[in-house]
Amino acid sequence: MIILKQLSKRFGDREALRGVDLHVRAGELFAYLGPNGAGKTTTIRILTGLSLPDGGRALVGGVNVAAEPTRAKALCGVVSQAVNLDQDLTVAENLDVHGRLFGMSAALRRSRAAQELERLEISDRSATLVRELSGGQRRRVMIARALMHEPRILFLDEPTVGLDPTIRRKLWAAMKRIREAGTTILLTTHYIEEAEFLADRVAFLHGGQVAALGTPQALMAGLGAWAVDVLNGDGMRTEFFEHRAEGQDFGSSLPGPFTLRRVNLEDVFHRVTGRKLA
Template identity: 45%
Template sequence: MRQPPHAAVEVQGLSKSYGDHAVLRSVDLRVEQGGVLALLGPNGAGKTTTVRVLTTLTDPDAGSVRVAGYDVVTERRRAQRAISLTGQFAAVDETQTGAENLWTTARLAGLTRAAARRRAAELLERFALTDAGGRLVRTYSGGMRRRLDLAAGLVGEPRVLFLDEPTTGLDPRSRRQLWEVVRELAAAGTAVLLTTQYLEEADQLADRVAVLNGGRIAAEGTPEELKASAGQTVLEVTATDAAAFARLEARTPHPVAHRSPETLALSFPTRGDARHLRTLLDELDPGRDEITGFSVRRATLDDVFMALTGAPATETNGTTGTTDAKEPSHV
């Protein structure tokens, strides 16, 4: 079916290389106004490079990239006025108060002194920072700094908001507070493109998820569609020892959704019915002496991520986050 024109983000055939290394290879993406797209991928997959191109920080080598209806190369300034970028690390001035940070940002955006004061007060209230507005930012918690950073990015009321791993390092409560803010923004019509290493975050916030692997989009769809592709349910078995683990992995003709040599666990997508589960267990362990236990659970985005990239979402090369260079926020 033909998609309507004028999406908030329209990317077709985006390619980008650094020297001989192709970082992005003909990437297609689309985010509707008021939609939330979560862009997932292991370290070095190209997530941050994609964000850099979409926010005009880096030119594409090939492809068409339009944000808020503007070409990011030929209409760079117009695109910049319609977007905001909040990076992994809060870009706020610790020597100023929260209110001063927002007032300064508003003045830089062209607001008058009076309008800047009003906008700062509105945003402090919106992000539950009014009581802390007069305090120096150096006294803020990590969650408060992230909320202030996001507030600063919304001074100009952007049509498209880019969030590059915005909850990295936050405690669970602060992370959920930021989720609520993102939901409110999307409900008000702001388009959001979110990169994250937290699969629960993508599941909670995104109406569509794209998995980037090796510079290409490996899969895209709603969270439920992607989870269904990994099987409605997953069978996880635990081997008796390392030798049995190796034999189970070598013996199975079935796709392995997840493997953990450390815990001797293997996971397999299933249809979820009892007949299929019994058949699968008999095929895996015909002698019934190499599996010590099993469990059945619903498929998650982590299963999708593993199946598409071969690595856990938060465990690539022993680190979290991306290996692409980070940029400061607020384009």
């Protein structure tokens, strides 16, 4: 559903993307991870026609975005990092304007708005002005709006940033329902547990290139099942083990304190890039 072929983008002397090759399958929830400045948002801007690549190609649904941007955009729904709803309109009016931009009839706009607001569990705020909503409610409205025209691909650029854990989990449930309905989702996030819980596959972007790619389970299994964190001067080092008993024995042999825990995706990222997620 999404194909990147040797995609590159430069801003002055900085290479934001350096020959990225990537395929996202139809119906997949794909997490695109990396620290700030890694090139995640740049990739989404190219895929959604907001920026042109300096080299390579980006295709969505088989459509070359640079060559046919209008046709490509019709296949996509986008939820940006910044809240870009009209604060002076109601929830229903925001969705109605979006439907008009996509040439939907009045009856279809009403039907689709009701359907998506119900799916995002925010129907009761349909007549509420956006400026009166909480942060989590605004995020849900943005997702509902992006789905109005039934896109084949949904881009979620850090959709849960700044939200409390309870609201994040409500949005996780919504993402799972959307994916199960057949929509392909490309998700960027700094919440490692979000990708671990939601994603079918994960790509770690570092220095404008894909540093690791696979299912969360396979990537974590490549390190082991258990991790031991040990204070090391001003920093911390982590050792990995297949079995809990091995990790416990190693930790017990140390002169100082240690933490024994399950391996997670942040361990994978740290091993591949030498740095932690922001």
